[in-house]
Amino acid sequence: MLRLQPRQSPSAFWSWASPILALVLTAVIAGGIFAFMGRPPVLTVYTFLISPLFAPNGIASLAVKAAPLIMMGVGLSLAYRANVWNIGTEGQFTVGAIFAGWLALSLPDAPMWVIFPAEMAFGILGGVLYALIVAWLRTRFNANEILTSLMLAYIAQYLLIYLVTGPLRDPMGFGFPQTALFSDAADGPRLIENTNLHFGILAAPIVAAGAWLMLGHSVLGFQLRVLGQAPRAAKFAGFSENRLVWLAMAISGGLAGLAGMFEVTGTQGQLSTNISPGYGFTAIIVGFLGRLNPAGVVPAGLLLALTYLGGDAAQINLGLSNAITGIFQGILLFCLLGADVLISNRLLWRRRGVAGGRA
Amino acid sequence: MTAPLLQLRGIVKQFPGCLANDHVDLTIGQHQIHALLGENGAGKSTLVKIIYGVMKPDEGEIIWQGQPVVIQNPAHARRLGIGMVFQHLSLFEALTVADNIALGLNDAKDRIGLRERIIDVSKSYGLPVDPDRTVHDLSVGERQRIEIVRCLLQNPKLLIMDEPTSVLTPQEAETLFVTLRRLASEGCSILYISHKLEEVRALCEESTIMRLGKVVAHVKPKEKTARELAGIMISAELKPVADRRPPPETGKVRLSVDKLTLRAPSEFGTALKDISFQVRGGEVLGIAGIAGNGQGELMDALSGEMPAGRPETITLDDVAAGHMGPYQRRKLGGCFVPEERNGHGAVTTMSLAENAFLSAHLRGALVKLGLIDRNKTQDFAEKVIARFDVRTTGSKAMAKSLSGGNLQKFLVGREVMLEPSVLVVSQPTWGVDAGAAAAIHEAVLALAASGAAVVVISQDLDEIFSLADRIAVIAAGHLSEPVKVGEASLEKIGLLMGGVKAEQHHGETSHA
Numbered sequence: 035m036l037r038l039q040p041r042q043s044p045s046a047f048w049s050w051a052s053p054i055l056a057l058v059l060t061a062v063i064a065g066g067i068f069a070f071m072g073r074p075p076v077l078t079v080y081t082f083l084i085s086p087l088f089a090p091n092g093i094a095s096l097a098v099k100a101a102p103l104i105m106m107g108v109g110l111s112l113a114y115r116a117n118v119w120n121i122g123t124e125g126q127f128t129v130g131a132i133f134a135g136w137l138a139l140s141l142p143d144a145p146m147w148v149i150f151p152a153e154m155a156f157g158i159l160g161g162v163l164y165a166l167i168v169a170w171l172r173t174r175f176n177a178n179e180i181l182t183s184l185m186l187a188y189i190a191q192y193l194l195i196y197l198v199t200g201p202l203r204d205p206m207g208f209g210f211p212q213t214a215l216f217s218d219a220a221d222g223p224r225l226i227e228n229t230n231l232h233f234g235i236l237a238a239p240i241v242a243a244g245a246w247l248m249l250g251h252s253v254l255g256f257q258l259r260v261l262g263q264a265p266r267a268a269k270f271a272g273f274s275e276n277r278l279v280w281l282a283m284a285i286s287g288g289l290a291g292l293a294g295m296f297e298v299t300g301t302q303g304q305l306s307t308n309i310s311p312g313y314g315f316t317a318i319i320v321g322f323l324g325r326l327n328p329a330g331v332v333p334a335g336l337l338l339a340l341t342y343l344g345g346d347a348a349q350i351n352l353g354l355s356n357a358i359t360g361i362f363q364g365i366l367l368f369c370l371l372g373a374d375v376l377i378s379n380r381l382l383w384r385r386r387g388v389a390g391g392r393a
Numbered sequence: 394m395t396a397p398l399l400q401l402r403g404i405v406k407q408f409p410g411c412l413a414n415d416h417v418d419l420t421i422g423q424h425q426i427h428a429l430l431g432e433n434g435a436g437k438s439t440l441v442k443i444i445y446g447v448m449k450p451d452e453g454e455i456i457w458q459g460q461p462v463v464i465q466n467p468a469h470a471r472r473l474g475i476g477m478v479f480q481h482l483s484l485f486e487a488l489t490v491a492d493n494i495a496l497g498l499n500d501a502k503d504r505i506g507l508r509e510r511i512i513d514v515s516k517s518y519g520l521p522v523d524p525d526r527t528v529h530d531l532s533v534g535e536r537q538r539i540e541i542v543r544c545l546l547q548n549p550k551l552l553i554m555d556e557p558t559s560v561l562t563p564q565e566a567e568t569l570f571v572t573l574r575r576l577a578s579e580g581c582s583i584l585y586i587s588h589k590l591e592e593v594r595a596l597c598e599e600s601t602i603m604r605l606g607k608v609v610a611h612v613k614p615k616e617k618t619a620r621e622l623a624g625i626m627i628s629a630e631l632k633p634v635a636d637r638r639p640p641p642e643t644g645k646v647r648l649s650v651d652k653l654t655l656r657a658p659s660e661f662g663t664a665l666k667d668i669s670f671q672v673r674g675g676e677v678l679g680i681a682g683i684a685g686n687g688q689g690e691l692m693d694a695l696s697g698e699m700p701a702g703r704p705e706t707i708t709l710d711d712v713a714a715g716h717m718g719p720y721q722r723r724k725l726g727g728c729f730v731p732e733e734r735n736g737h738g739a740v741t742t743m744s745l746a747e748n749a750f751l752s753a754h755l756r757g758a759l760v761k762l763g764l765i766d767r768n769k770t771q772d773f774a775e776k777v778i779a780r781f782d783v784r785t786t787g788s789k790a791m792a793k794s795l796s797g798g799n800l801q802k803f804l805v806g807r808e809v810m811l812e813p814s815v816l817v818v819s820q821p822t823w824g825v826d827a828g829a830a831a832a833i834h835e836a837v838l839a840l841a842a843s844g845a846a847v848v849v850i851s852q853d854l855d856e857i858f859s860l861a862d863r864i865a866v867i868a869a870g871h872l873s874e875p876v877k878v879g880e881a882s883l884e885k886i887g888l889l890m891g892g893v894k895a896e897q898h899h900g901e902t903s904h905a
């Protein structure tokens with residue numbers, strides 16, 4: 035009989051081994067599902083998880099998908115460490131993209147050195163402002179930020195749909211729900227000519243490194259951690275909870291807005307109804323898989339980026355629906371939460387019957 | 394002579410990294426009040442948990458009324474006739490006494506006629522308890538009686554009491570002793586765990602003294618002095634508290650509280666009513682009182698966690714600070730040690746160095762350009778560890794890896810090292826062993842001697858009397874006029890502590 039026994043102190047080993055175990059379990063379960071569907075399980079899992087890396091431009095595509103995930107995952111790590119449960123990064127991502135896109139459309143002739151930094155600022159501003167609605171609702175009315183941020187994410191989605199089908203629709207676009215293309219200057223610099231390796235791919239690891247430094251070494255990071263681990267102690271030390279909630283929302287929202295800006299300028303070149311395949315929600319998984327540690331978020335972001343590529347690969351090569359991306363992500367989060375039990379418990383094997391006493 | 398009620402032979406319990414019980418023998422006779430003495434971490438709680446079936450020993454045997462038994466769980470212990478009154482009472486405040494007792498019973502059928510039986514038991518043992526009162530209206534002493542009645546309803550042969558008087562007034566404690574003596578004479582043995590040596594000498598016939606997991610002596614407490622008992626308990630002789638300097642009459646007023654009135658922060662909190670006092674540099678003001686009479690609220694108001702609104706309400710070194718939060722009050726020279734260590738005074742999941750940073754970063758100048766100055770922080774933590782003899786593996790150890798007493802030494806040390814002009818400490822030695830308590834007391838007195846104004850909020854009257862120059866009592870949110878320690882008697886303070894509640898007790902006794 036398997037039994038769980040609480041540990042004296044959390045296991046550092048399992049805190050990092052748990053994501054790996056979760057990944058292995060997820061691959062096994064996904065294989066089982068494929069087998070059940072009458073597909074060869076090993077080949078399908080291989081197509082899904084490994085083959086995209088060896089495809090032409092595989093690594094570049096991975097980086098493009100990982101950049102927004104890492105940026106948002108980093109922001110969420112900081113917020114979640116402070117017990118600020120921002121679930122609505124998808125909405126902040128969208129509003130950041132709208133702000134930046136609107137600016138790009140308004141100034142089609144501006145040179146890159148003017149327009150690109152301005153877009154970044156607008157993207158951040160949009161995300162921050164949208165996130166601060168949540169902070170205000172929590173600090174003023176004690177409204178639960180999980181609910182408000184999630185609901186605001188849907189509002190942002192509909193705001194985007196309204197804009198691209200109404201005021202911002204491309205008049206020359208045959209009625210498609212999308213804006214005109216941004217200028218080349220507004221699309222920003224490329225890391226390598228003629229690829230879609232945009233500036234955000236460089237910015238994401240820089241953001242992660244900065245956040246790592248901030249969380250572990252700065253007074254602000256310390257305050258966020260204390261608030262999350264012992265709110266009463268934060269009060270004792272004189273750290274204002276409201277101020278930290280505002281900051282945590284602003285940081286996670288700002289990074290989401292920046293990610294949205296990079297995504298629409300760097301890879302899409304216009305606003306449309308589908309600027310995000312759920313990056314904001316996937317970033318939640320990235321944050322937890324990365325142990326709410328900016329250093330861990332980088333590999334976690336790469337892994338979840340791979341699930342997007344894998345979905346496409348499975349669709350193209352095997353004729354499977356790319357809904358398996360969502361299924362895979364869901365199983366992964368499920369297994370991770372399960373495996374995390376091992377951080378504070380050890381698994382024991384005991385024969386039935388003697389569980390009660392010791393000889 | 395009949396067989397002893399309970400015998401433990403060679404009990405061993407090993408925890409990772411610590412041998413909590415090392416071949417412990419204990420014999421409790423029939424009708425006996427038996428004391429279990431020892432410092433924190435001596436292994437008393439582990440032993441008691443083994444007797445009550447919460448834990449199983451790794452080795453050794455338990456002989457109950459002449460029969461070897463393996464106690465499976467607390468329910469089994471209760472069926473055998475072992476009852477336990479815990480130090481921290483576990484009652485639902487919003488329910489009545491009878492409901493609370495009903496919830497603790499093993500079988501639903503026991504609930505039939507429960508109200509009448511509660512009244513019976515409470516009458517026959519002189520434990521006035523009204524089954525229809527709601528718990529949150531009751532004093533701690535009354536709440537403890539509920540737990541005792543709950544145990545007695547199961548006709549125990551052995552009653553374990555874990556530091557029962559730490560929450561009682563002297564008068565309430567005296568009443569409890571009468572009850573316990575009566576219980577013993579009627580055939581229920583009592584295992585009495587306490588730090589308070591005078592109490593043990595007055596009450597207990599036999600005692601078992603533990604140190605570092607081992608039994609070091611079986612003695613008759615009445616034949617020893619309290620100092621001798623303490624000596625056996627902590628091996629080193631207790632240093633007497635430093636000679637008191639004459640209390641300053643003319644020092645500058647460093648902390649002044651003027652007509653502090655605050656609403657209760659929650660339904661079960663206590664409102665503060667018109668509290669005024671002044672503390673001069675070099676002086677220690679002791680604030681006595683039974684738990685839950687506004688100490689927590691007063692502490693929060695003084696530290697700034699609950700700002701007082703009107704700035705003039707609280708003055709720190711002549712600066713009106715009533716409206717300020719903890720951060721600004723620290724800037725003015727205030728330092729604070731809250732009652733609760735875990736999660737309030739310390740973040741248990743962080744290292745000692747980080748915990749040092751928590752409240753010391755401002756006055757200790759541990760911040761450099763918005764970043765934590767690791768070296769300075771670590772130095773500061775290590776200085777606290779060294780000066781206050783904190784037993785730990787170092788400044789990188791997690792706060793929760795320390796025993797309660799050691800963590801408390803660290804937390805008091807952290808604030809004292811900052812050389813505050815005003816120090817407010819709440820329950821400085823709650824759950825702390827005698828050696829650590831002496832070290833904390835010494836540090837507090839030394840700080841006062843260096844010119845700081847000190848406020849000690851404590852339920853432990855011995856502590857108040859040995860530290861304070863003046864004593865005030867908080868009861869139901871009111872603070873009595875402080876009196877000089879020489880003019881205060883234990884009885885007088887005790888009566889003030891009972892305050893309004895004394896009349897209620899009286900009314901209830903006649904009713905029951």
